[in-house]
Amino acid sequence: MGVVTARDPQASNASSQRAGPRTAAPQSGFAPWKNPSLSPIVRFEGITKRFDDFVAVNDVTLDIYEKEFFALLGPSGCGKSTLLRMLAGFERPTQGKTIVAGQDITDLPPYQRPVNMMFQSYALFPHMTVEGNIGFGLRQEGMPKNLIAERVDEAMGMLELRQFAKRKPNQLSGGQQQRVALARAIAKKPRIVLLDEPLGALDKKLRQQAQFELMRIQETTGTTFIIVTHDQEEAMTVASRIAVMEKGVLVQVATPGDIYENPKTRYIAGFIGDVNVFEGTVSAIGDGCIEISAKDGYQFKTRSSEPVSVGQQVWLALRPEKIRIAHEQPASAVNAIPGKVEDIGYLGSISHYHVRTAPGERITALRANAAHTVERPISWEDGVWLDWPVDAGVVLTG
Amino acid sequence: MNKNFSWFNLTSITFGFAFLYIPILLLVIFSFNESKLVTVWAGWSTKWYSALLENQALKDAAWVTIRVGLVSATVSTVLGTLAAITLVRMGRFPGRTLFSGMIFAPLVMPEVIIGLSLLLLFVAMGFDRGFWTITMAHITFTMCYAAVVVQARLQDFDKSVEEAAMDLGATPINTFFQVTLPIIAPSVISAWLLSFTLSLDDLVISSFATGPGATTLPMKIYSQVRLGVTPEINAISTILIGIVTIGLLLAAYVTKRQTERSERERRKAFGAAG
Amino acid sequence: MSAKANGLGRWYVIAAPYLWLLIFFLIPFFIVFKLSLSDVATAIPPYTPTFSWSEGIGKFISQLDFENYTFIFGDPLYVNAYLSSVKIAAISTVLTLLVAYPMAYGMARAPKSWQPTLMMLVILPFWTSFLIRIYAWIAILKPEGFLTMFLMKLGIISEPLQIMNTTTAVYIGIVYSYLPFMILPLYASLEKINPALLEAAQDLGSRPWRAFWQITFPLSLPGVFAGCLLVFIPAVGEFVIPDLLGGSDTLMIGKTLWNEFFNNRDWPLASAVAVILLLVLTIPIVLFQRQQQIERESGR
Numbered sequence: 002m003g004v005v006t007a008r009d010p011q012a013s014n015a016s017s018q019r020a021g022p023r024t025a026a027p028q029s030g031f032a033p034w035k036n037p038s039l040s041p042i043v044r045f046e047g048i049t050k051r052f053d054d055f056v057a058v059n060d061v062t063l064d065i066y067e068k069e070f071f072a073l074l075g076p077s078g079c080g081k082s083t084l085l086r087m088l089a090g091f092e093r094p095t096q097g098k099t100i101v102a103g104q105d106i107t108d109l110p111p112y113q114r115p116v117n118m119m120f121q122s123y124a125l126f127p128h129m130t131v132e133g134n135i136g137f138g139l140r141q142e143g144m145p146k147n148l149i150a151e152r153v154d155e156a157m158g159m160l161e162l163r164q165f166a167k168r169k170p171n172q173l174s175g176g177q178q179q180r181v182a183l184a185r186a187i188a189k190k191p192r193i194v195l196l197d198e199p200l201g202a203l204d205k206k207l208r209q210q211a212q213f214e215l216m217r218i219q220e221t222t223g224t225t226f227i228i229v230t231h232d233q234e235e236a237m238t239v240a241s242r243i244a245v246m247e248k249g250v251l252v253q254v255a256t257p258g259d260i261y262e263n264p265k266t267r268y269i270a271g272f273i274g275d276v277n278v279f280e281g282t283v284s285a286i287g288d289g290c291i292e293i294s295a296k297d298g299y300q301f302k303t304r305s306s307e308p309v310s311v312g313q314q315v316w317l318a319l320r321p322e323k324i325r326i327a328h329e330q331p332a333s334a335v336n337a338i339p340g341k342v343e344d345i346g347y348l349g350s351i352s353h354y355h356v357r358t359a360p361g362e363r364i365t366a367l368r369a370n371a372a373h374t375v376e377r378p379i380s381w382e383d384g385v386w387l388d389w390p391v392d393a394g395v396v397l398t399g
Numbered sequence: 400m401n402k403n404f405s406w407f408n409l410t411s412i413t414f415g416f417a418f419l420y421i422p423i424l425l426l427v428i429f430s431f432n433e434s435k436l437v438t439v440w441a442g443w444s445t446k447w448y449s450a451l452l453e454n455q456a457l458k459d460a461a462w463v464t465i466r467v468g469l470v471s472a473t474v475s476t477v478l479g480t481l482a483a484i485t486l487v488r489m490g491r492f493p494g495r496t497l498f499s500g501m502i503f504a505p506l507v508m509p510e511v512i513i514g515l516s517l518l519l520l521f522v523a524m525g526f527d528r529g530f531w532t533i534t535m536a537h538i539t540f541t542m543c544y545a546a547v548v549v550q551a552r553l554q555d556f557d558k559s560v561e562e563a564a565m566d567l568g569a570t571p572i573n574t575f576f577q578v579t580l581p582i583i584a585p586s587v588i589s590a591w592l593l594s595f596t597l598s599l600d601d602l603v604i605s606s607f608a609t610g611p612g613a614t615t616l617p618m619k620i621y622s623q624v625r626l627g628v629t630p631e632i633n634a635i636s637t638i639l640i641g642i643v644t645i646g647l648l649l650a651a652y653v654t655k656r657q658t659e660r661s662e663r664e665r666r667k668a669f670g671a672a673g
Numbered sequence: 674m675s676a677k678a679n680g681l682g683r684w685y686v687i688a689a690p691y692l693w694l695l696i697f698f699l700i701p702f703f704i705v706f707k708l709s710l711s712d713v714a715t716a717i718p719p720y721t722p723t724f725s726w727s728e729g730i731g732k733f734i735s736q737l738d739f740e741n742y743t744f745i746f747g748d749p750l751y752v753n754a755y756l757s758s759v760k761i762a763a764i765s766t767v768l769t770l771l772v773a774y775p776m777a778y779g780m781a782r783a784p785k786s787w788q789p790t791l792m793m794l795v796i797l798p799f800w801t802s803f804l805i806r807i808y809a810w811i812a813i814l815k816p817e818g819f820l821t822m823f824l825m826k827l828g829i830i831s832e833p834l835q836i837m838n839t840t841t842a843v844y845i846g847i848v849y850s851y852l853p854f855m856i857l858p859l860y861a862s863l864e865k866i867n868p869a870l871l872e873a874a875q876d877l878g879s880r881p882w883r884a885f886w887q888i889t890f891p892l893s894l895p896g897v898f899a900g901c902l903l904v905f906i907p908a909v910g911e912f913v914i915p916d917l918l919g920g921s922d923t924l925m926i927g928k929t930l931w932n933e934f935f936n937n938r939d940w941p942l943a944s945a946v947a948v949i950l951l952l953v954l955t956i957p958i959v960l961f962q963r964q965q966q967i968e969r970e971s972g973r
Binding site: 425489501510571617 | 682683686687689690691693694695696697698699700701702704705708718772773775776778779780782783784787791793794795797798800801802803804805806808809810811812813815817818819822849852856902903906907909910911912913916917927930931934935940943944947950951954957958961962965966
């Protein structure tokens with residue numbers, strides 16, 4: 002098989018632009034999960050949730066640390082929302098334990114848990130004003146009125162909602178409603194804020210703004226945020242770590258950069274960003290490099306961190322931006338394939354080239370559109386060469 | 400949402416339905432009682448039903464009631480459907496507020512007021528009171544129920560379907576008969592059924608609107624009920640309840656068959672396409 | 674198709690139901706009002722004056738007076754009948770609400786696949802005869818009726834219950850026959866509430882019982898309001914229930930009107946009773962109209 006592309010090509014293009022150099026992200030120095038002396042704020046221990054015959058969440062064990070912005074990522078129906086709802090207390094796990102700050106909260110009802118949730122539909126109380134909505138949680142604690150007003154005002158200030166204080170939710174735009182929902186979830190200053198597809202109802206432009214706002218709020222309040230999303234770009238943008246789920250199982254938990262650069266499975270490689278996948282078997286193992294005989298006759302040389310043995314079935318995943326495209330055959334390339342340009346996707350600063358190889362595979366390569374290209378531009382139907390170095394690809398065994 | 404009943408919900412629903420249905424069930428069961436005493440069980444019997452068949456006055460009243468019901472339900476369904484269209488599709492027109500007021504007020508207006516006012520109208524107009532005055536009175540209050548039933552359906556359906564028909568050259572009248580009416584047909588049928596049962600059921604308005612010679616079944620039952628509970632009334636009540644229940648079950652069955660058929664056809668169409 | 678013909682067709686559609694309601698619903702009220710100013714007479718029709726062209730309209734109007742109204746307000750029997758009707762209707766409305774709310778709540782929270790069936794079961798009794806349903810209660814409530822027999826068998830009571838022919842029986846009858854009118858709007862408003870709102874309330878620390886009063890109940894108020902009006906307004910003028918289940922001490926204005934009309938054959942006085950009843954009900958009816966209007970506009 003050749004190319005695996007993510008469901009939403011528009012979004013994945015953008016993510017592959019941004020997610021590559023994730024090493025420069027602000028949280029690069031922040032890695033509590035690497036510190037063995039810290040204990041996690043949330044610990045799922047062997048959580049399983051069954052609905053009749055359907056296993057929504059299957060034996061998930063996961064640690065989330067204080068001040069993390071943690072993303073649960075996966076397609077709809079993968080169990081990510083169920084996991085979040087179990088943390089909020091709306092669902093009870095069939096098996097396993099939920100521990101928050103060292104306390105087993107598995108059997109606590111939602112109203113006794115130190116977490117607050119921002120709902121996908123926002124779930125704003127239609128009969129209360131913005132103020133009333135934001136102050137709702139504080140009123141449940143019997144806090145004195147002036148203190149409530151103060152905290153509500155603080156939350157409204159943080160999200161620029163002061164001018165809407167007396168409005169009802171149906172008098173607000175989608176973006177404003179979303180901010181009220183967030184303000185309501187942080188007003189009680191919970192230890193953990195849960196966000197269930199919080200930006201799903203916003204259009205693309207507003208969503209990007211809101212993502213940065215979420216990050217700003219998370220950083221200023223220093224709260225642990227756990228977000229559920231099916232949008233890999235969103236997860237890449239906001240999260241310190243991402244847990245990818247598939248059919249109720251945790252597939253990989255890692256930083257966005259790691260997930261992009263070193264996906265564990267073909268599923269993750271395909272789910273996050275565009276990727277070209279070659280199927281083959283290991284034909285030789287050398288010093289740090291292995292050789293793969295691809296199914297359609299090519300021989301590839303690549304580095305591999307995965308322990309493999311000769312004759313094993315493997316897949317070589319290559320990101321489009323790691324593949325060089327040129328008219329002439331490269332003189333000293335380790336891996337090079339000829340092909341013909343079938344399609345070009347022009348995206349402003351970059352272009353996607355879809356190249357058909359002789360055995361009939363479609364490979365996507367990506368090239369920046371520099372202003373002064375010395376070479377003559379690559380056009381439709383041109384014969385081209387694709388090449389990549391030994392450290393460009395990732396060897397996958399599953 | 401929840402897949403099961405919670406304890407509280409199940410209890411409240413069970414008690415509620417027990418309250419609604421036990422009186423009717425007792426009445427039906429004791430219509431088959433051998434004894435003249437309606438509260439003491441003395442064995443099965445259908446003798447009260449055969450007694451009914453010999454009661455000519457009762458049979459006459461039943462015949463009058465059915466005729467009134469058929470005529471008034473049909474006219475009131477037509478007028479009610481027109482009224483519903485007026486409310487939903489006609490936008491603003493002079494006297495709209497008065498019109499919607501006249502549609503909704505009879506739903507809550509005490510029957511004694513409606514009955515008295517209609518009688519005085521018939522007297523003032525010099526009508527001979529009887530079958531036709533009862534029918535006109537029934538049309539008046541049942542058409543409001545019919546309008547509400549049809550209006551609910553009209554509001555749900557997409558107006559662009561009608562606009563598409565007119566865009567393709569159908570006149571408003573053709574659009575109504577070829578597009579609108581088929582779509583709202585189930586609600587028109589339930590409007591007719593509701594009008595018919597309301598007409599069968601009415602006592603107060605009929606009592607005012609009637610004259611010598613036209614006695615409806617509820618009037619007959621009422622005059623006997625005032626004298627006390629008798630197994631004969633249980634029997635005739637059971638027959639009425641039976642007719643309504645069978646009619647409703649039939650209607651439910653027909654709608655279910657219809658939705659099932661359209662569902663099947665839809666699936667087939669999709670299967671062929673895919 | 675020309676715009677003019679279109680406009681004409683539009684008026685045909687509007688005209689039929691409009692004219693019918695004008696003639697058979699609105700104009701009769703004016704006749705009732707006119708008659709309430711007349712005097713009773715032993716004639717056919719049993720009132721005077723009757724309008725005749727030969728005597729002219731001036732003579733006709735000069736014979737009208739407010740005698741019937743002064744009579745009604747002067748006689749405590751009528752005033753008490755109005756007050757007691759409103760009181761009985763109000764108490765029955767509250768009782769109906771108390772019975773209907775848990776049922777509607779249970780239905781709205783029932784599994785989705787069950788809800789149409791439950792709805793059907795609520796509406797079904799409404800389709801069976803009102804008179805028969807009231808009649809069914811006579812056999813239950815009378816001293817030797819089912820309820821007494823049942824409770825005596827259980828050993829809860831030793832004396833027959835005296836419910837029949839009391840105001841209590843009227844309450845039971847009204848609650849029973851108007852229950853569907855309360856359940857349907859309540860169910861409609863409860864069913865519309867997004868379950869995520871209750872989750873949100875609990876998530877923010879509200880216990881289930883408080884969440885009910887803070888979220889569910891306020892959001893169901895339109896249904897409560899509509900249901901109460903649907904029960905209260907017709908209950909004030911109810912005739913069959915107080916006549917069959919109530920006692921001689923159960924004063925209700927619908928019964929009074931019926932008696933004036935059919936037993937005393939005093940049409941002008943019955944008309945005056947009706948006019949005042951209508952005035953009493955004006956405010957709730959206008960509220961009901963506005964509520965329906967809002968519902969219709971928001972439903973669109």
